[in-house]
Amino acid sequence: xxxxxxxxxxxxxxxxxxxxxxxxxxxxxxxxxxxxxxxxxxxxxxxxxxxxxxxxxxxxxxxxxxxxxxxxxxxxxxxxxxxxxxxxxxxxxxxxxxxxxxxxxxxxxxxxxxxxxxxxxxxxxxxxxxxxxxxxxxxxxxxxxxxxxxxxxxxxxxxxxxxxxxxxxxxxxxx
Numbered sequence: 001x002x003x004x005x006x007x008x009x010x011x012x013x014x015x016x017x018x019x020x021x022x023x024x025x026x027x028x029x030x031x032x033x034x035x036x037x038x039x040x041x042x043x044x045x046x047x048x049x050x051x052x053x054x055x056x057x058x059x060x061x062x063x064x065x066x067x068x069x070x071x072x073x074x075x076x077x078x079x080x081x082x083x084x085x086x087x088x089x090x091x092x093x094x095x096x097x098x099x100x101x102x103x104x105x106x107x108x109x110x111x112x113x114x115x116x117x118x119x120x121x122x123x124x125x126x127x128x129x130x131x132x133x134x135x136x137x138x139x140x141x142x143x144x145x146x147x148x149x150x151x152x153x154x155x156x157x158x159x160x161x162x163x164x165x166x167x168x169x170x171x172x173x174x175x
Contacts, residue, residue, distance in 0.1 A: 021052040021140050021174035023066060028173050030068050034151070034166035041162070043075035043084075045098070052174045054141060056134055059113050064102040066172070070095060070121075089156050095122045103127070111135065115145070121154035132170070140175035 028048040033040050047069030054062045071092040073084050085092045102117035108131070116129040132145030146169045151157050 018053045018055045018058070018061065019140065021054060023048040023050055023052070024140075024173045024175055025049060029169075029171045031169045031171075032166050033169075035163040037161055041075060043073055043081075045069065046072040046074070048172060052141075052143075054134065054174075056107075056111070056136075056141075059105040059107045062102065062105040062113075064100065064105075064115065064117065067097040067099040070098050088158055088160075091122055119149065119154075121156060124154040126153055137173060138175065140173065143170065143172045143174065145170045 025046065025048050030045040030048060031042060032044070033042045035041070045068040048066060049068075050064070050066030052062075052064050052066065054064075070090045071085055073081055073090065075081055075084070084090055090098075099120045100117055101120075102115055104116045106114050108114055111133055113132050113134060114129060115132055116127060118125050119128050126149070128147055128149060130145050130147035132143055135142045135144075146167060148165055148167050150164050151162070151166055152164050
């Protein structure tokens with residue numbers, strides 16, 4: 001029975017040409033930049049995980065469901081990181097993951113795509129769109145992209161001295 005299921009899965013993957021991929025956490029980065037008192041402050045998250053279904057020849061049927069561990073926020077300042085994990089910001093005790101689920105993917109030119117999906121931070125979900133690239137790497141792909149969000153739309157930071165806008169840069173190796 002197990003061999004039959006495995007064979008069926010291989011046939012379906014081959015037939016439809018979609019790679020079932022998973023982010024390689026140690027090779028993937030989620031970085032952000034935000035202005036605080038007029039200065040750029042950067043940080044990152046780790047613990048990227050999820051499932052990606054991707055075929056560069058059929059982007060309309062691609063599917064991305066990925067998340068990061070919100071408690072891994074790192075700005076190279078332990079006191080600030082602890083504050084960002086708390087009630088006013090990410091509230092990681094109640095919302096341990098930041099998640100993105102794609103709704104649509106379209107190709108714009110070879111290796112370049114536009115993705116629209118739902119980003120969930122804390123208990124707020126907003127639709128975002130952003131360009132990304134997909135570069136073949138071994139049996140997988142290296143995805144890069146960047147987008148801007150308004151932290152207040154996600155209930156993060158209240159009346160903080162930080163800018164409302166932040167930029168998120170993604171580099172995800174999926175195999």
